[in-house]
Amino acid sequence: MLDAAKQKRIATQIEPDGRQPLELARTKSWGYSVGNLSGLMSLAALGESVGIDLWHYETPDGRSLRKAVDYLLPFGIGEKPWPHQQLGGSAGRGFGPLLRQAAAHFPEPRYRDLVSRFAKVEPSAREHLLHAAL
Secondary structure (H helix, E strand, C coil), X not given: CCCCHHHHHXXXXXXXXXXXXXXXXXXXXXXXXXHHHXXXXXXXXXXXXXXXXXXXXXXXXXXXXXXXXXHHHHHHCCCXXXXXXXXXXXCCCCHHHHHHHHHHHXXXXXXXXXXXXXCCCCCCCCHHHHCCCC
């Protein structure tokens, strides 16, 4: 199932520029984009224990988890307003945990620097069960 996620999830749910069009079509597009990427990152974390690297998987046309992070990044840190429909809630919410995971898995110094903009995660937080702590 984890190996199949490359083609059945990443290749079909993420565009080469990182957009997640199935989620952007929803009325709560930010929440669904973050939720979908969170699920994909959970699969990537599970894949680590069985030797399947979803973190660094990239389709020939450039679809990847990292591209999805990069697409959401300027909105998640408040550099740009979210240009898609988002009923209730706001863009940026829920992005901190995704950025922490990205910082732990990708050699991007900016990710690590930006993590400090988000509240620290308590050592007892369930986020630590599947994901590396920063």
